[in-house]
Structures are given as C-alpha cells and as structure tokens.
Amino acid sequence: MTVKPKTPDSSISELVNQLSSQTSRLVRDEMKLATSEFREAAKHAGLGAGLLSVAGLLAILGLGTLVTSAIAGLALVLPLWAAALAIGVLLFVAAGIAGLISKKQLQKTEPLPEQTMASVKQDINEVKEARR
Template identity: 60%
Template sequence: MANPTADHRAEPSVGELMTQLSAQTSRLVRDEMRLAQKELQQSVRHAGVGAGLIGAAGVLAVLGLATLIAAAVAALALVLPVWAAAVIVAAVLFVAAGIAALISKKQVEQVPPPAAESVDSVKRDITEIKEARHGRT
C-alpha cells in the first residue's frame, strides 16, 4: 500500500500553486505585451509608409495641376498674346478660389460651437451643486 503522506507531498500546496499562478500570469502578460508592441510597431511602420506615399501623391497632383494650367495658358496663347492668356487663366483660377472660399465659409458657419451640450451640462451640474451646498448650510 502506498504511503498517503508521500502522495500528499507530491501534490503542490496551495501556496505553491498560487506562486505558480502568479509567475505564469506575469509571463503571459509580458508575452502579450511584447506581441502587442511588435504588432504596434508594424502598424506604425505601415502607417508611416502610407502617409509618406500620400504626401508624394499630393505633391505629384499639384505638379500635374500646374502643368495643366501651363497647358491652358499655352493653348490660349495660340490665339491671344501670351500675357493675355496668362491673365485669363489666372482670373479663372481666382474666381474658382473665390467660389471655393464662399462655399467653405458657409460650411464653417453651419458648424455648431464645440461641445455646447457638454458646457450646458457642466453649468447645470455646477448650479445643482451650489444649490445643494446652500441647502445644507
């Protein structure tokens, strides 16, 4: 027959189990943090490359627009003096910019004040606190 004391000692005590649980939990948390850090680094790297490419695309688009404007001046210069063609194209661009500015202004005017509801809520809270405080004294 086996010794019951020997079998009992083979099993870890509650304290040992708690120590193991603590160590394993710490290791698991550290491993998860390392994994999250690696994933975040990869995400940031991809976001940086994407942002750089978006910037490059924007620069190329502006250069393309400038070339298109120069082509419009050159096309008008076939029937008008070059200076007149340039003035006409510039005037059209200024009119387009003015229209965009007016539309933008109307859009901005429609934006409500920031956090108006939050400000009103805080004011109501302050009023209630003052009333409650004066009611107690």
C-alpha cells in the same frame, strides 16, 4: 508557457504565486505581440504616407502643367499676358468658391459629439458610484 500540474500538496500561497507569475508572463507576452503588431502597422503607415506625398506632389505638377497648357492655348487668341491673367483670375475664383464652401461646412460641425460626451460622463459617474 509551462504550467505546473496541481498537486494535492500545493498550498494556496503556491497557487497564488503561480497565478501571479503566469499572469505577469501573459501580460509581457501580450505586450510584446502588441508592440510587434504596432511596429508593422507603423511601417506600412509610413510607407503609405510617403507614397501619398509623392502622389500629391505629382498631382500638383500635373495641375501646373494643365494651367500652363491653358495659358498657352488661350495665348493663341489673346496676348500672353492677358491669357495668364485670365487663367490666374479663374484659379482665384475657384479657390474663393472652395474656401466659402469649406467655411460653411466647418460652421455646420459641432465642437464635440454631445451624445458621446454624455455617455462618457455617465460611465465615469457609474464607476465612481460603484467604488463607494
């Protein structure tokens, strides 16, 4: 960014024009920088989300393998159908317990952070008062 030196002959209108153009250029440059930073962050976030999906899929496959192993191990003592039924019931019980715990946790949450909402309302009122 080049800045013209202030000369004694510069009028106020010229100085205001220079300030306006320099401010516009500064805002455009900052927007370009923010855009490039956002693109870089979005690229990393996309890659991270994709790898997290792969990790989740592999974890599900691993869990399926462990369930199959548990059924096969229990089938040494029980008939295969009974072993599969027992493991299935065990998984449903675990899912039910997790569901009940999550329901209790969700009931404890407040819909909106009251203190933050009050603070924002106060800020809005102060800005409205300042404009009057």
